[in-house]
Amino acid sequence: MTEHPYKSAPGHTFWRRSVAEVDPASVDPVVDFPFRIDPTMRVATAGSCFAQHIARYLRNSGFNYHVTEPGHPIIPESVRAKNNYGLFSARYGNIYTARQLIQLFERAYGRFVPQEPVWQESEDRFLDPFRPSTQPGGYISAAELELDRAQHLAAVREMFETLDVFVFTLGLTECWVSRADGAAFPICPGVEGGVFDPERYAFHNQSCDEVVSDMTAFLMGLARVNPRAQVILTVSPVPLAATARRDQHVLTATAYSKAVLRVAAETLAARFAHVAYFPSYEIITGAFNRGGYYAPDLRNVVEAGVAHVMGLFMKHATRTAAADPVPEPATPVASRSNPANSDAYLDLSRHIVEVECDEAALDRS
Template sequence: MSGADETPPPPPRAAGAARPSNPYRDLPAERFWRKAVAGVAPFALDPGPRDAFRIARTDRVATAGSCFAQRVSQALARGGFRYHVTETAPEGLSPAEAQARQFGTFSARYGNLYGPRQFVQLFDRAFGAFTPALRAWRREDGRYVDPFRPTIEPGGFSDPDAVEAARNGHLARVRDLFETLDVLIVTLGLTEGWRCRADGAALSLAPGVAGGSYDPAEIAFVNAGTAEVIADLSGFLDRLWSVNARARVIVTVSPVPLAATYLPHHVLVANARSKAVLRAAAGEVCERGDPRLVYFPSYEIVTSHSHGGRYYDEDQRTVTEAGVAHVMRSFMTSFSPEACPAVRAPVGEAEFAGAAGVVCDEEAIERSLA
């Protein structure tokens, strides 16, 4: 027998005695892994919130964020919801041309917004609180692009003045969007990014990828931490509610991995860090109790190992139609239960059709190296 103190076993419970109090005893099944994950079929996994606000068919629903936000907007439109777009294609533009120029890709033509700093600055630029010094990037073909949405015009612009004129019209539509939307779905994608050293202007792509040229004296690489993401996400929400107090916001984290990392790490490690920061920050902000704000677990549904990786295509990055369909089933159960049948994905070959028509600016990094 050792000399260490040992805790004696509890005395036997007398027959008929009340069971001791246990804080887990009366919790619902969804709080237990065995019942809510291991105990259900993978396609039936549904971790969505059950006490969130409801979305009506008449609500103006807008989307902004990374590539995955486009998949959500497509599913909402298929489901008969009022997808709110304030920057529409000009008359006479063919559907193919409109898609190529990203009309309707998001609710306004801001392109991919990967991190919260871009959301904050988009708002500030739209409402006149921030004017970046950077006006335009010149491409190798002599045409110009908007550094803050460099892929929205495949043909580019003739000169910096044309870039600025188009940007001013765009920002007017962004103001309309923020002031008139009923529900905004925000999808956070990355913590890595590039900013102008002069004024901190946040870019969606590094210069040299889709225009401009990289000068480390002018452009800095930034990898946002949890505190910065929390501050930026909170700052954007405060700004939005200052012009639209009734707006409801759904925050998600994109399950699409990084296409590339600038950090001196394996991209798998960098991706894990980036998503962990975004998820932790989103959770902290959304758990503050504002009834207009809720977190939705798109990231958890797609990346859950219970699916055995079936929700990614062969590139291990593109989310399959089956994965999107699962996300939307849970989404509708949470926010619009009566609409669930309308968004069920078709069974068969079409269910695995991939991500046709989805624009992911980040993929331009690899193309620029070819």
């Protein structure tokens, strides 16, 4: 038999050896993570709903989860949590798109001021268009909103300038933007606040080039204000709740969005030495788990899936073991098509981790 490159290739390069014939809970697609987080490093998080899981594990595992907008200490922690303090490193809510991220950065440094600063819902209820669900019930006046926004953007600046590692989860390519100035909203106006007007708002679906361009602008901006910052990119495995494209099924729209974000993340990690990609998307969506990491709605991720992702994150992306061991995902992974595992699957499905997700409002029952 002649020699060829595959004969001496390592096991992780073969599907049979590293996926098909491996216990699902032991599948590990991380080969060589370029840097490690130690407990002294300040780690900040942002992104889509799935990013909240990373924040939760870091916070509960003895690492220095960096929060620059924690809420006033006189307020009980339970009240602060209900008001979305500590959900992410600053109180910006879900950041689904690369366009939102670069605009948050530009707004924090006064280089972009949206022309639509407030949504007035009633005489004494005002919402921030760029984080409409962050303040439950809204603000009692535009002045209160503006004061809180100034404090918020100051906390965002502090976060960017003092973090050591920034973990960002890319969630969507679809977004709604202002026709006046291109400002990107976290959700379609009219869903969580505001009034939809097709003359004022336009649907936009980012291309791979646009995602790479927006993220490149952000990464270069972050490097200017914080040269030591390292960045970990992930892609959310949560499918679109709904697509604004009437000419596409939500399944194909989801495939497009995730493919674009995955290619963009790979491009950025190859282009920048301080950027790494972590494969949470592949772990949750991989065929090896036979759908067992999704709840019956095929969208929410069950705790076993989160544990698998975060167990590998702690193993490969951190320098020391977590203070509290990360639970092992249940084995065997339950399958909808395997009656023997149906009870196990239902058990897993009951353990869905609740996360704040604006996008879910697109398809309320």
